[in-house]
Amino acid sequence: MADPEEAAVLEVSSECKSTLLKKEDSKDTDIMSNYSTSLEGSVVASPSIESFSTLPDQEMSEFGLDTRDLQVKVDNPQKHLDTLETYITFRITTRTSRAEFDETEYVVRRRYNDFIWLRQKLVEAFPTHLIPPLPGKHTLIAQLDRYSKEFIVARMALLHRFLNRVANHPVLSCNQSMKVFLTAKPSEFLIHRKSRQGFLGRMSTSFHNLAAVYMMRQRTQEFEQVREYVTSLGEKLNSVDRISQRIHKERQDYLSELNQMHPIFTLWSASEPELSPVLLAMAAAIEHNTQAQQHVLVTFTPNIVQRAVQLAQPLKEYLLYIEAVKEALTRRDSVQIEYELTVEELKKKRAEKDLLLAEEQTSGSGGFSLGGASLWKSAGEVRDDKLQKLAQAIPHLVKQVEEHQDKVECANENLRADLDRWQYEKKDELKKLFVSLANQQIKYYEQCLAAWEEVLPDMKVVDTTSSYSPSNKLQLQVPS
Incomplete structure (x- = not known):
């Protein structure tokens, strides 16, 4: 039998289910923030996941002593058992002193698909900015189960890094979708998630597709050099990755x-x-x-x-x-x-x-008549239109x-x-x-x-x- 400390998330007991239902009935906002998810009605997993669910002590202390006006932390993964699917959510703690936020601290739960939604919204709103990447959906770590402790901890760390990169950006962090992602309750966030892509988003997508088939007349040398650099860097990192895998083997x-x-x-x-x-x-x-x-x-x-x-x-x-x-x-x-x-x-x-x-x-105002009508006059009217x-x-x-x-x-x-x-x-x-x-x-x-x-x-x-x-x-x- 597997060691409980080594399991990513244990199955939910009936006691845990009843406790969660009682907390839902109490409608306590502070308590529900720790259990809420983008999909309501699911059951969360055993608290034993706390053994590996927090960030390192160094990052915890840095989070406490941080003086930035927007601080975010991703930790505490929980496994949710829904009628149609099983998924993992992460707790997102936000501390802020910005005037546009009504409170100074928020605690919400988001799943990986919610992070995808946020990044898509940022791309739509800021198509000419560099939007940080998200970890891969299922190929993040080769040969690992996506419900294993290793996979969840690695994804949690990378999601934490993604969200902090966005929070540290002077433009991306001020986006309304970012605020909704950090503060909205489950029902409110679900409404935002279901909203269709805006006109500007569809336009940016169409022009993005156009860029794939249309060749620019004037290439900007500065950005062409950047493209060549990142291509070369990618090849080198791929080589290092292959070598490191051989060394690991x-x-x-x-x-x-x-x-x-x-x-x-x-x-x-x-x-x-x-x-x-x-x-x-x-x-x-x-x-x-x-x-x-x-x-x-x-x-x-x-x-x-x-x-x-x-x-x-x-x-x-x-x-x-x-x-x-x-x-x-x-x-x-x-x-x-x-x-x-x-x-x-x-x-x-x-x-x-x-x-x-x-x-x-060249045609002038003259012309010859045929049947009392000027042919040049008719052509001139078309030209004038x-x-x-x-x-x-x-x-x-x-x-x-x-x-x-x-x-x-x-x-x-x-x-x-x-x-x-x-x-x-x-x-x-x-x-x-x-x-x-x-x-x-x-x-x-x-x-x-x-x-x-x-x-x-x-x-x-x-x-x-x-x-x-x-x-x-x-x-x-x-x-x-």
Whole structure:
């Protein structure tokens, strides 16, 4: 039977169900905030999940001492059993001093699909900004059950990081959908979730699709260099990810061999009394090496959530971030494409007007009559109608060109600022990641070295105290 402490979420007992129903009947807002979810009527899991549901002590203290005007924390996952599905929700605690919030602290529950809704709303509202990525839906961690403790803790850590990146953004954090996500009660939030995509969202989607088939006339060198950079970075991180997976596999094989070697030395010591001290010391050193190797391979620990996966998972997250950068570049391109299409339409209208004016000058006012009606007069009326329509359309197009040009400039500034912020965060986070990895490897080899150094005194004692009688020595017969 599995250890309850190792289970992600235990099944719900009838006592837990009745307790929840009583709390629902009490309609206590503070209590319900801890149990609420985007789908009401589900049953939450056992509180035993608290053993791994909070963030590390360091982040807890940082959350308490944080002086930002908007602080968010994602923790306390709970398993919900609904009639149609089973899903996990996370508690989101928000502390704020902003004037647009009615209270200073909120506690709500959101599931992964709610995070997807929030990101889509941010993309619709700010198509030219870099929207942080979300962890993958089911392929976040290979070969892990999505209800396992490891998967849930890793997803919780990455959702916490996503929400803090949005909260730290000077523009995204002020979005109304973000406020609703952090503060709305279940019934209110469900109404927002069911609301259809707005006109601007549909327009941004259509232009995003247009960018995939239309080639821009003028490529912006600055953003083309960014595109090349993130593509190159993605290839390098993919290579590092593949190598790290091979190293991880080799370490697992090595750990398996160490586990087989330890009992061999222990049994050997029982049959060799004279060598027993050194053999037992060797067995102890192997055991210490095994423990150190296990510590390196342990990628999930309840008390170190921010280190969800030592190397592979942060790399995968940055690969997702690279895709988010590419998406932002594509959305910026769609704004420029919209501008270029409007410019081309304006050029066509002006060329058509110039052509009609040239025809008017060359045709003159004369013509010949047929049946008392002037053929040139009829053609002139058609031309005049076209000129009149062009006179109305051209100023409108000129205004649209100016508006789209302003949008392009704003899009460039927005994306440029977000890319600068991302570059700074990327350098800082990757530096911390690789420094942490280096320190971990140093600690591992120091532990291995210390374990083997403890064996040396026992080996020296055996070497200095051992004596052999002449009868045990190999006698060489030298021919005379």
